[in-house]
Amino acid sequence: MGKMNFGKWKEGLVESLELPKDLMYGAVLVSITGRQEILIENYRGILEYTQNHISLQTKACRLVVRGKDLHISYYTNEEMKITGRIDSVLYED
């Protein structure tokens, strides 16, 4: 109960001070260019990688990218660029 309150309080603080949410929550940033390119920042690690399916761990949830001929152009600790034909981007708890 107390934790919930703290979470609410923090949310209110971030909202009112207009702080960047990716920093405050460690939220994942996803930018998609058309259908063929997707750039993911603030992820934690790779869970699974096949040609049709990439699953990433972020702080709050898992991110699943489905598509065809997916391949990773590059990845570092902070960001990852995936190219290929993207069918869907899905958040899983």
Added chain:
Amino acid sequence: MFLSLIKFLRGFLLVRLNGYSPERFLNLCSNHNILIWNLTNHGDSYEFYISIAGYRKLKPLLRKTKTRVVILQRIGFPFFLYRYRKRKVFFAGIVFGLGFLLYLTTFVWLIDINGNSLITDETVLAFLEEESASFGSRKSRIDCSALEESLRTKFDDIIWASVRLSGTKMTIDLQENLITKDTSEEAQEKPEGAYNITADKDAVITSIITRQGTPLVKAGIEVKQGDILVGSQLDIYNDSNEIVNHVYVAADADIYGRTQYTYEEAFPMRYNRKVRSGEGKSAYSLSLFSYQVNLPTFFQQKEPYISYTESRQLALAKDYYIPVTFEKTTYYPCKYEQVTLSKPQAKERAKENLAVYLKKLEEKGVQITDNSVMIEFADNQCQVKAVITAIEKIGKYEPAEVKQISTDERLTEDESD
């Protein structure tokens, strides 16, 4: 582009990854800041690119995750060097090429001459050739200050010279004596001994200021060439107004006289002129030292044509010129056009030419007071006659005749000066 060039220079590998938990391996890589790019999945194996430095750090990660990597391809400059390590002549060639280039930079390949207007570039270049400091001479053999010195002594008109070497370029800055005539006169001045000043041309004296000597003319008097203006002889009188002795000095005076110049010019009213017609075509050529290579052209330029040539010396970097010149010659077809000048046009041209002449006179230190111009048209010709009245410094030094008078004779002179 730039990034991939760096990647190429440092070298990278294409690697295939197999094993128990490849995802864990990939996460460990990113945690250890090992960059992996172009990762693709082929069923149960993965392929990716990794830098050489990154590959060296992989070993503990591979053991931890029970995966194995196989190198598929080696790409980059370090592998290129390794592959051709036995081709000694090839590497020798690279070294020799660089060495030769360095060797060439110890010579002068471009000479830039600034500030000369009376002395032509060719004259200076010919002089440099004599001094063995021209194109293609060793930089170490060129003594800039000695060269400056000899430039000044060889050419009287050069009053200041600076020679600089930067890269393969030699820059010569000159300062010419622009009032040549006046200063040469001044240099000629102050002779020792007995000298008269005589008129060097017909003139009417306008002013005369004598510093030394006996003035023999006054303002307003007309003199002919060769007349003595200021005498060297000074008479010494005694108390009874008799000449006791003569003293001879070098006459010194500023004498200005009104002189006349006549100017005549004739030019045809009708003449042919080349006029460009149509588009130009370009031909290129390359010259190395004194060899010229003409690049093939695919056209034959018919006569008549006007050609412009642009030449450009190639440089490795700023000021590092190499003895290769690139030339572009553009040929423009042209035709002859007959030009007939109308009378006002002809007059205009005559005036322009006269103005040039007057300017030259003024540069010589002549002050122009008046000019009367007559323009006549006859037989398709424009004839210009001008009489220019000017005031200028006249007079030159001539040795005086020294007459020794014995004091006994005591010649009495006329009462007049």
